[in-house]
Amino acid sequence: xxxxxxxxxxxxxVEALASFGPDESQIxxxxxxxxxxxxxxxxxxxAQIVEDxxxxxxxxxxxxxxxxxxxxxxLIVARASS
Amino acid sequence: MACSGATRVLLAAFGAWFGWGxxxxxxxxxxxxxxxxxxxxxxxxxxASRGIGAAIARALAQDGWPxxxxxxxxxxxxxxxxxxxxxxxxxxxxxxxxxxxxxxPDRLFDVLESHFGGPVLVLVNNAGIxxxxxxxxxxxxxxxxxxxxxxxxxxxxxxxALKRMLRARSGRIVNISSxxxxxxxxxxxxxxxxxxxxxxxxxxxxxxVARRGVTVNAVxxxxxxxxxxxxxxxxxxxxxPARRPGTPEEVAACVRFLASDEASYVTGxxxxxxxxxxx
Numbered sequence: 001x002x003x004x005x006x007x008x009x010x011x012x013x014v015e016a017l018a019s020f021g022p023d024e025s026q027i028x029x030x031x032x033x034x035x036x037x038x039x040x041x042x043x044x045x046x047a048q049i050v051e052d053x054x055x056x057x058x059x060x061x062x063x064x065x066x067x068x069x070x071x072x073x074x075l076i077v078a079r080a081s082s
Numbered sequence: 083m084a085c086s087g088a089t090r091v092l093l094a095a096f097g098a099w100f101g102w103g104x105x106x107x108x109x110x111x112x113x114x115x116x117x118x119x120x121x122x123x124x125x126x127x128x129x130a131s132r133g134i135g136a137a138i139a140r141a142l143a144q145d146g147w148p149x150x151x152x153x154x155x156x157x158x159x160x161x162x163x164x165x166x167x168x169x170x171x172x173x174x175x176x177x178x179x180x181x182x183x184x185x186x187p188d189r190l191f192d193v194l195e196s197h198f199g200g201p202v203l204v205l206v207n208n209a210g211i212x213x214x215x216x217x218x219x220x221x222x223x224x225x226x227x228x229x230x231x232x233x234x235x236x237x238x239x240x241x242x243a244l245k246r247m248l249r250a251r252s253g254r255i256v257n258i259s260s261x262x263x264x265x266x267x268x269x270x271x272x273x274x275x276x277x278x279x280x281x282x283x284x285x286x287x288x289x290x291v292a293r294r295g296v297t298v299n300a301v302x303x304x305x306x307x308x309x310x311x312x313x314x315x316x317x318x319x320x321x322x323p324a325r326r327p328g329t330p331e332e333v334a335a336c337v338r339f340l341a342s343d344e345a346s347y348v349t350g351x352x353x354x355x356x357x358x359x360x361x
Contacts, residue, residue, distance in 0.1 A: 041290060046249050 304356020
C-alpha cells in the first residue's frame with residue numbers, strides 16, 4: 001500500500017467537508033466543526049469516506065474527540081500509517 | 083431458472099473468494115449478467131421465503147428493484163419467490179442467512195452489492211419470529227431470541243444500510259412492526275416489546291438521516307392471513323372492524339408505496355394496515 005501524504009488527506013477531507021455545506025475558503029486546519037456547522041451526521045459520513053478510500057476505520061469514540069479540521073486530518077494520517 | 087455447471091463453479095469460487103465461513107451465507111442460482119437496470123441500486127427483504135416477506139419482494143421487484151430474497155432455512159420457498167419474480171421479468175436472487183447472526187449484515191450486503199453491481203437502497207426488515215408465553219412463564223431464552231431476531235437484527239441491518247444510503251443521498255428503510263407493538267396482546271410480551279422497539283428505532287433513525295434523502299418508516303400489520311397466524315379463530319376475526327384478516331399483498335402495497343419515489347416526504351411514520359383493529 002502506497003504511503004498516504006498529509007497533503008492528500010487534507011485535500012480529500014476539505015473536499016468532503018465542502019460537500020456537506022461549508023464554504024471551502026472557511027475550511028482551514030484551525031476551523032472547528034462547530035464553526036463550520038458540520039454536525040455528527042456529517043462526521044459519520046466523513047468516517048465512511050475515510051474508510052472507503054484509506055481503509056482507516058474511525059469509531060464513534062474517535063469522532064467525539066475531533067474538534068478541528070486539523071484534528072481529523074492528523075488522526076487519519078496517523079491511523080493510515082500505523 | 084437453471085444454473086449451468088460452469089456458473090455454479092464460478093459462484094462457488096466467488097463465495098470462496100469472499101471467505102464466507104461457518105455457513106453464514108449461501109445463495110441460489112441467478113444470472114451473473116444481472117445488473118441494476120433502471121434502478122441505481124437494489125433491494126433486500128429479510129424473511130422473504132413466504133408470507134408477507136415474499137409478497138413484499140414480489141412488489142418491489144415489480145417496481146424495478148433487483149431484489150435479494152433472504153431466507154433463514156426455507157431455501158425452497160425463497161427460490162420459488164425468485165422464480166415467480168423472474169417469470170414476471172424481474173430480477174432477484176435467494177440469499178440465505180440468519181439475520182440474528184451479527185456477521186449477517188456485512189455478508190448479506192457485500193454479496194448483494196457485488197452481485198447486482200449497486201448499493202442496497204431499499205431495506206425491508208421483515209424477518210421475525212415469535213415465542214409466545216405469558217410473562218410469568220416466559221423464559222429468558224424465549225425473550226432474547228425474539229428481541230435478537232425481531233429488533234436487534236433490524237438495528238444491525240439498518241446500520242449497515244445507512245453507510246451506502248447516506249453516501250448515495252438516497253434510501254428507503256421499511257421496518258415491519260405490528261399492531262401488537264401498539265396495543266397489548268397477552269402471550270406476546272417479547273414480540274410486542276420488539277415490535278414497539280422497532281417503531282422507536284424507526285423514528286430515531288428517520289430524524290437522524292432525513293436531510294440526506296433517506297426515509298425510514300414502519301408498517302404495522304394487524305392480523306394477516308399467513309402461516310404465522312394460521313390459528314386464527316372466528317372470535318379473533320369478529321374482533322376486526324373489517325371482519326376479515328388482511329392479505330400479504332395488502333401489506334406489500336404499503337411497503338411498495340413507502341419505498342417509492344412518491345413517498346419521499348414520508349419519514350418516521352407508522353403505517354398501520356389492520357382493517358381498523360388498532361384504531
